[in-house]
Amino acid sequence: MKRFMAVTTLVLCLTGGMGTYTEAAPQLSIKQKHTDFYDAFLMLLNPYAEKAIRTRYPDRSYSLWNADILSVKRVSGGFSNYDFVVKVKYDTFTGPHNPPEGPVVITFSVSTEVKILKVEG
Numbered sequence: 001m002k003r004f005m006a007v008t009t010l011v012l013c014l015t016g017g018m019g020t021y022t023e024a025a026p027q028l029s030i031k032q033k034h035t036d037f038y039d040a041f042l043m044l045l046n047p048y049a050e051k052a053i054r055t056r057y058p059d060r061s062y063s064l065w066n067a068d069i070l071s072v073k074r075v076s077g078g079f080s081n082y083d084f085v086v087k088v089k090y091d092t093f094t095g096p097h098n099p100p101e102g103p104v105v106i107t108f109s110v111s112t113e114v115k116i117l118k119v120e121g
Helices: 002-019 036-056
Strands: 068-074 084-093 100-110 114-120
8 A cells, every 4th residue: 555655646746747838928018018117207208209209200299108118228437327328119190090100219318317319210
């Protein structure tokens, strides 16, 4: 009887890990992606983005709910350790029911003040 219990335990231990499965990574919803910090950051950059987009494309609009922060890089050797280069993609459109015009990518320099380095799109 002891031998049967030992063999059964051994078989269960050895085959227990064979039932693994692979699961696809879940897609992040907009609500999960846009945390309070993320939204606050977009809101702080919004006046500069609006000015840049209105200057280059006067008829276009955009919404913050589908804006994407592409990268945030710390710039070393600047005035302080709190100098950053931030790249944000804004999906622009003309009119409420028209298809999107295309993305506009704005590169910001964020230090003691915010400057626009580049507008692409």
